[in-house]
Each structure stands twice: as structure tokens, then as C-alpha cells.
Amino acid sequence: MIHIFTAHCDMAHDGPHFVTDVPAGTHWLLVFTKTPALFWVEGELREYPAYSAVLYRPGQKVYYRASGDRFVNNWIRFTTDEPFVTETPVPCGVPFSLDDPDYCHKLFELLVIEHNFNKNCKDSSIRCLLRTLFNKLLESCFRNDITPQHYNLLKLRVAIQNNPGDHWTIPRMADYLKISPGYLQSIYKKTFGVSCMDDVIQNRIRLAKEYLYYGSLSVAEVAFRCGYRNVEHFSRQFKRLTGLTPREYQKRGESQPALPESPS
The missing domain is CATH 2.60.120.280 (Regulatory protein AraC)
Known part of the structure; x- marks a missing residue:
């Protein structure tokens, strides 16, 4: 109560x-x-x-x-x-x-x-x-490592997770926090256990999986929406993280039975 x-x-x-x-x-x-x-x-x-x-x-x-x-x-x-x-x-x-x-x-x-x-x-x-x-x-x-910069890093990470398809680069992320690119890479990895660019890639692939599995977009359209300007580059990164090509992953979604329609 x-x-x-x-x-x-x-x-x-x-x-x-x-x-x-x-x-x-x-x-x-x-x-x-x-x-x-x-x-x-x-x-x-x-x-x-x-x-x-x-x-x-x-x-x-x-x-x-x-x-x-x-x-x-x-x-x-x-x-x-x-x-x-x-x-x-x-x-x-x-x-x-x-x-x-x-x-x-x-x-x-x-x-x-x-x-x-x-x-x-x-x-x-x-x-x-x-x-x-x-x-x-x-x-x-029980944490004793929380600094004002920690909160800025959190805001950056939330922005990446919400908009992974944006044009994220290390200089742009560093400018977002008003710190040097080298310092950004150091404290980002220390704080979250993943490099800033790996975080971008992982979130892009996460979004791509949703588009491919549940959507009707082409692989090229998915790549573009997830921030890639080169489909081959997207396909290489997708396979490295998932073990499948984008098209193979897409076929898995296509093979799933459709949900039954609601009774009228």
C-alpha cells in the first residue's frame, strides 16, 4: 500500500x-x-x-x-x-x-x-x-563517478538512439558536447562500455532490422533511412552484426504468417 x-x-x-x-x-x-x-x-x-x-x-x-x-x-x-x-x-x-x-x-x-x-x-x-x-x-x-559531463553524454546518447539515421560523425558529436574528438571517444567508451561510433552503428542496425522484418521498404530505402549513403557499406555492416545479409533478414519477416484479421 x-x-x-x-x-x-x-x-x-x-x-x-x-x-x-x-x-x-x-x-x-x-x-x-x-x-x-x-x-x-x-x-x-x-x-x-x-x-x-x-x-x-x-x-x-x-x-x-x-x-x-x-x-x-x-x-x-x-x-x-x-x-x-x-x-x-x-x-x-x-x-x-x-x-x-x-x-x-x-x-x-x-x-x-x-x-x-x-x-x-x-x-x-x-x-x-x-x-x-x-x-x-x-x-x-552507490556511484561516485557522476560528473556534469555525464549528463551531457546521456543527452548525446539519447539523441543517437532516437535518431540513428542522422549524419553522426565523431567531430559532430564532439562539437555537440563542446569537447575534443579524442576526449569524446575516451569518456564515451569509459561511460557506456562502447565506442561512440559503434553505438551509432548498433542503433542503425537495430532500426534497420525493424524496417526489414516488419516493413515493405527495399534494402536501399532502408539503408538510406538508417543513415547510409552506400548500400554495399550498409550490407557489410548489417551482416557483420547479424550474420545475415539485409535481404536474408528481410525474407525471414516475409515468411512469417500474417496476423489473423479481427472479427467484424
């Missing part, structure tokens, strides 16, 4: 005058900052960067305030008996940087929507969203 008392997204405050000071909170409280902030941790006030998260247990002291002229955050106050919350290994009262703040923000927005609208599946939707959010907290809380 999860009961949300309040949930807000993108709450903005006048920085110099904003302080939250609760000697002993009565509910669970999850806070995401979108600007730098000061938190009371282990008996002292410490500054943490933007895109930090902190989870407070019931009965725990809550104290945080802005460290600049403006403070923006997301927060949710709730009660629950769900083990994924009550038994979480996420450290309470200690802020940590989020691995993927955009993803977490979207989950938070959906939680706010579900909380504000009484729809039939409200309770189960809130549980699923909060469970996913706690999974993302777990992915973040």
Missing part, C-alpha cells in the same frame, strides 16, 4: 529565503533537486550539486535550503508498507547524484499526474511508477 500526501514537480523558490526545517518528519520524503542545495548531513551543512536525490525516513530530521538565488526541486511525501521502500538499501538522509535525472524527472511527472487524477488504476500505477523510481535510485546511489 502506498498513500501519497503531496507530490510536486518543478517547484521553484526564491533561493535566499527558501528553507525546509523539520526536526522529525512523520512520513517518507523523497526530494530531487534541479539546482545546487545545502543539506544537513551528519551534523553539518554540506553543499550538493544539481540533480541530487535524498530519501528521508519517517522520524528523520529534514533540513535543506537553497545555496543560490533560485531553488527548484521535485518532491513527494508518502506512507507505505512496501518492502522496496521500507527495506531499501538506498541510504537515507544522505544526498547522491542521479545517474539519469531526465528519466527520473519523467517518472516523477507521471507520479504527480496519477496522484492528482482519480483514475481506475491509480493505486497500481503509482506502485509501478514508484517501484521503477526506486530502481533508478538504486542504480545511482
